[in-house]
Amino acid sequence: MWHNLGQLLRYRGLIQSLVARDLKARYRGSMLGFFWSFVNPLMLLLIYNWVFTYLLENRSQDTQPYAVFMFTALLPWTWFQSSLNEVTGSLISGGNLIKKVLFPAEVLPIVTVLGNMIHFIFGLPILAAFMWWYGVVPNWPQLPWFFVIVAVQLLFTIALGLVLSALAVHFRDVKDLVSNLLTFWFFATPIIYWYADERFKDYKFYFDLNPFSHLAISYQEVLFFDGGFGHWLWLLALGGASVVLFLAAYWIFDRLRDSFSEAV
Amino acid sequence: MSSPAITLDHVSKIYRRYGGRQFSTLKSALLSGDLVRKLRPEETFQALKDVSFTVPKGCTYGVVGRNGSGKSTALKLVAGITKPTIGTVQVDGRISALIELGAGFHPEISGRENVFINGIMLGLTKKEITKRFDEIVEFAELTEFIDAPVKTYSSGMYMRLGFAVAIHVDPDVLLVDEVLAVGDEGFTHKCLDKFGEFKRRGKTILLVTHSLGLVERFCDEAVWLDAGEKKAEGDPTRVVGTYVTDVARQEERFLAAADEKAKQDAGGAGQAAPSGPVAAEHHFGDMNQAGEGRWGSGGVEIASVDFQDANGQSTHVFHTGEQMRVILGVKAAAPVRDFVFGIGLFTADGAMVYGTNTDIEELESDRLEGEATVTLTVDSLDLVEGTYKLDVAVHKRDGAPYDYHRLLHTFRVKSRIKDGGIYRPKHRWDFSTAIKFKPPK
Incomplete structure (x- = not known):
């Protein structure tokens, strides 16, 4: 396992070029091309904003301007959600590589997660533009934490991605299971609402159990709310847990590796 | 004798016969990859049975056998794509496998980008690919089309590009699975020349093919696999000879059975x-x-x-x-x-x-x-x-x-000679002195 983990570092050139290839291939032949990477989050924001500020008006004073509040956690969630949705099919659609070429299979889910991270990064200027438009100033001294949050989310997503992609090879049900679970997970996570709101105080225990709520709250505290970053301990704990989770996930992936070329 | 480049030591490979689940429960799948439910014998297919052979460095080694005899499985084991169920496979040196050409090509992006990504997959660095890029494109005869998306390529172009990248990886051990049928006559000759060059430079080639003439002409040694078992090994002409005899014998049995059936179908005597x-x-x-x-x-x-x-x-x-x-x-x-x-x-x-x-x-x-x-x-x-x-x-x-x-x-x-028609009259060719042919190989 440690040997293979070391090998993984050697493959960063491959990962890099596969991510670039997927991005290039994704919009090849479309009129707007790369522009879609900006349009997609923009449309997402406009639709949610329309629903939650006009149709279901949000009166909570804490979360005004609501568009910016919601978007600070929705954008990373989109990264998380589409990563996990795509990752369940990554080994199967890359079956040709696994079966015909000597190819480190873990590269495929990692490439999926990284490709979605690039889209997340493309969405950040949109977020910045909205913050500027609504006059929301980020928490400047806390801003370096933003990179820590992204790093933790990356590791956490890759860890889940490794397990899910490996299981999806043997249990194709995982794909549908995951996409339904993610819908539930989205609403169970304080993304479109603020977890400290009076109405949700009974659910605090469940929020604490939900790993992504710590990521969402961290994003919100660093980018949206004034005042300090009070959630940092939770974030670091999640970071530590993610490291353990990643190693466990990699171990499982490694155990199942030899079965891939026959099962995909 | 030099040290072996490829060693297969008592290798068996068992596949599952049905595409069903390998693990009985999600839990056993999660906990371990090798607590695989014990498969009953009728659920498995043994592709290789206790096969051992060694390929010395610099040797061109042919693998012949019928369809389903385990040739490709042996090649995949050597390439490291699958692991043997029993036994060990050892390979010394960098491998390049011409098994599925252009396996990693993405149809939407250009040939140029695909060459780079495919090269990296096969273990080259970006710098190495840049250095060899022109040579690769020239070999594939795709200079004009290299910036077009690969989806616009004909299947021949696709295969040629895949072949060109794989062969320029500069491996120590080259694995070839029946890929010489990819191009037209001219390209096939170019590939053979390239193999010849490999041979001269002392590289090891493992060749799986149905083209027995190629094995006889090209290989230093050969092995014949039949239904997963090693039947003969050694001098290619002898191995091919035994194999051909066996094929003829099987055909004979087949014809005799067909004969018998025809007679029975015709009704009582x-x-x-x-x-x-x-x-x-x-x-x-x-x-x-x-x-x-x-x-x-x-x-x-x-x-x-x-x-x-x-x-x-x-x-x-x-x-x-x-x-x-x-x-x-x-x-x-x-x-x-x-x-x-x-x-x-x-x-x-x-x-x-x-x-x-x-x-x-x-x-x-x-x-x-x-x-x-x-x-x-x-x-x-x-x-x-x-x-x-x-x-x-x-x-x-x-x-x-x-x-x-x-x-x-x-x-x-x-007949060894694939002439046309029905009747072959006894004949010979005579040439005046101005016409010369190369001596037979």
């Missing part, structure tokens, strides 16, 4: 065969319309038909130019004075090659009684490769059949 005006009308003219079968009055019965070679061995497979004997065992319950023996030779698609009988050849019948044999000897079977069918008959001079076997007997002619 001559004595029960119906006779009548319909059957009596048969002449060479309308033989071309009738399907296979057997008919006749049964006054004389052809009880057996045997094909023998020059040594008197029964066989159904002959080589072009060999002697062939057709031996008819005939029986006549009562003495018969009016009889003609005839044969007709047909190609598999029903064209008549030759027909004759004792009447045409001016032999006048006198008397036939009891059991007897008729032998027709063809001194030199000058037919090109193919499957041929035979009519044999005994009938009256006016054509009324005693026993007529219509297309019931089959034999095969094999």
Whole structure:
């Protein structure tokens, strides 16, 4: 396992070029091309904003301007959600590589997660533009934490991605299971609402159990709310847990590796 | 002798026969990859059975065998794509596998970008690819199209590009699985030249192919796998020879079985065969319309038909130019004075090659009684490769059949030379001194 983990570092050139290839291939032949990477989050924001500020008006004073509040956690969630949705099919659609070429299979889910991270990064200027438009100033001294949050989310997503992609090879049900679970997970996570709101105080225990709520709250505290970053301990704990989770996930992936070329 | 480049030590590979689940529960899948539910023997397929061979460094090693004999499995094991169930596989040096060409190509992006990504997948660095890029493109003959998306390529172009990248990885061990069929004649020659160059530079090549000529010409050693077992190993000419003999023997068995079946299908032997005006009308003219079968009055019965070679061995497979004997065992319950023996030779698609009988050849019948044999000897079977069918008959001079076997007997002619047509006349070429040919390899 440690040997293979070391090998993984050697493959960063491959990962890099596969991510670039997927991005290039994704919009090849479309009129707007790369522009879609900006349009997609923009449309997402406009639709949610329309629903939650006009149709279901949000009166909570804490979360005004609501568009910016919601978007600070929705954008990373989109990264998380589409990563996990795509990752369940990554080994199967890359079956040709696994079966015909000597190819480190873990590269495929990692490439999926990284490709979605690039889209997340493309969405950040949109977020910045909205913050500027609504006059929301980020928490400047806390801003370096933003990179820590992204790093933790990356590791956490890759860890889940490794397990899910490996299981999806043997249990194709995982794909549908995951996409339904993610819908539930989205609403169970304080993304479109603020977890400290009076109405949700009974659910605090469940929020604490939900790993992504710590990521969402961290994003919100660093980018949206004034005042300090009070959630940092939770974030670091999640970071530590993610490291353990990643190693466990990699171990499982490694155990199942030899079965891939026959099962995909 | 130098140290081996590839070693297979008592390797067995067992596949699951059905595409079902490998793990009984999600828990066992999560906890361990090798607590795999023990499969019952009928659920498995053993692709390789205790196979061992070593390929010395710098050796070109051929693997021959029928479809499904485990050749490709052996290659995948050497490439490290799958792991052996039992035994060990060791490879010394960088491998490049020409198994599935262009496996990693993405159709939407250009040939240029694909060359880079494919190269990295095969273990090159970006710098190495940049250095070899022009050579790769030139080898693939795609200079004009390299910036077009790969989806616009023809399958030949796709394969050529895949081949070009794989061969420029500069491996120590090259694995080739039946890929020489990718291009036109010219490209195939280029590939062979490239293999030759590899050989001269002392690289190891493992070649899986059905092209036996290639193995004989090109390989230093060869192994023959059959149903997952090693059948022969060593000198390629000898290995190929044993393999070809075995294929011929199997064909022989197959033809004999087909023969047997045809005879049974034709209904009980001559004595029960119906006779009548319909059957009596048969002449060479309308033989071309009738399907296979057997008919006749049964006054004389052809009880057996045997094909023998020059040594008197029964066989159904002959080589072009060999002697062939057709031996008819005939029986006549009562003495018969009016009889003609005839044969007709047909190609598999029903064209008549030759027909004759004792009447045409001016032999006048006198008397036939009891059991007897008729032998027709063809001194030199000058037919090109193919499957041929035979009519044999005994009938009256006016054509009324005693026993007529219509297309019931089959034999095969094999030839190393793949010439065309049906008939190969004995021939030779002569050239005046201004014409030179290379000496045969």
